[in-house]
Amino acid sequence: MYTQCPDCRTVFSLDAGVLAHARGAVICGNCETLFDALDTLADQLPPEPFRLLPGNARSEEAPRLEVAVYRPREDVPVAEPAPAVPAFTPRFVHERRAARKRPRRWPWVLTCALLALLLAAQVAWAKRGALIADPAIGSWLRQACATLGCRLPLVRDVRHLHLVARDVQAHPSVPGALMISATVRNDAPFAQPYPVVSLTLSDADGHRLAMRRLHPSEYLDDAAALRAGLAPGASAAVLIEVADPGKRAVAFEFGFE
Structure with a gap:
């Protein structure tokens, strides 16, 4: 049943x-x-x-049973009721x-917690640039790293790089060449990698006459300084040698990438 x-x-x-x-x-x-x-x-x-x-x-009325499968003979004594089961x-x-x-569930709970922490660490690493550049989170991360003795990865944000000085003059030792110098300052609260510097020479009408892009290793030969990056508030001098495009070049412009 x-x-x-x-x-x-x-x-x-x-x-x-x-x-x-x-x-x-x-x-x-x-x-x-x-x-x-x-x-x-x-x-x-x-x-x-x-x-x-x-x-x-x-139903409140008890049903009447009609189909019998066994009926004791009248001359046979009725058996005593069976003992209670x-x-x-x-x-x-x-x-x-x-x-x-x-089984205990705590191993599964611990495993899930560890996997969640691993996933959060992966997301934080993928978004490390935005986290370090954030004023509140970046400040907390820098304090934590200073306490633990670790080093945050360099974050590039050219919006905080500013040109504070520049100059152009004839090359002192190479005829037909120009020597252009510039000083760039990092105004971000965090260290940045040295930028790619682009130099554009233009005529009086604003037409581009020449352009050159320099990677950090082309204007800085100090490997330790390249690894450390441009510290917060620090400045770096950039020296560029280019061929003299002639008297038509009357303006030049720096850019950072």
């Missing part, structure tokens, strides 16, 4: 002994709900798929108690 929990809809198999033990009252081994197994008692399960077992209508727990309650002995 079968019955179904009205709360979680779990279907259980049971026998007459379980029903007689508490007159149909049973406890669901899945959700601990106390219910009357007689409400949905069925001999067979309906064809799948099904969600609910059909309910049994209750010892109380027992339904099988699905035993299954519920066994299910409570589950």
Whole structure:
């Protein structure tokens, strides 16, 4: 026979002994709900798929039993009633108690926490430039690194690079060449890598006559300074040698990349 929990809809198999033990009252081994197994008692399960077992209508009038499968002879003494069956727990309650002995969950919780921290570290590394450049977060990171003795990666932000001095003159030792010097200052609160410097020479009408781009290694031969970058508030001198485009070149412009 079968019955179904009205709360979680779990279907259980049971026998007459379980029903007689508490007159149909049973406890669901899945959700601990106390219910009357007689409400949905069925001999067979309906064809799948099904969600609910059909309910049994209750009546105040006791049904009359007509189909007898055994009737004792009148001359045979009636046997004494059998001793009460010892109380027992339904099988699905035993299954519920066994299910409570589950393995510990803390290893899974710890693993998930470590994976979440690893993911956060990867996102922070991918966004390190924006985090270091942020005034609040960058200041906290610099203080933390100063305490721990670590070093933040260099972040490039040319908006904080400013040209504070520049000059152009004939090359003192190379005929037909110009020597152009400039001084760039880092006004960011963090160290920056030395920029790529672009120089553009123009005529009086603003037409470009010549242009040159110099990478940091082309105007700075100090490897240690290149690795350290341009410190906050520090300045660097840039010296560029170019061929003299003639008298048409009357203006020059610096850019940083």
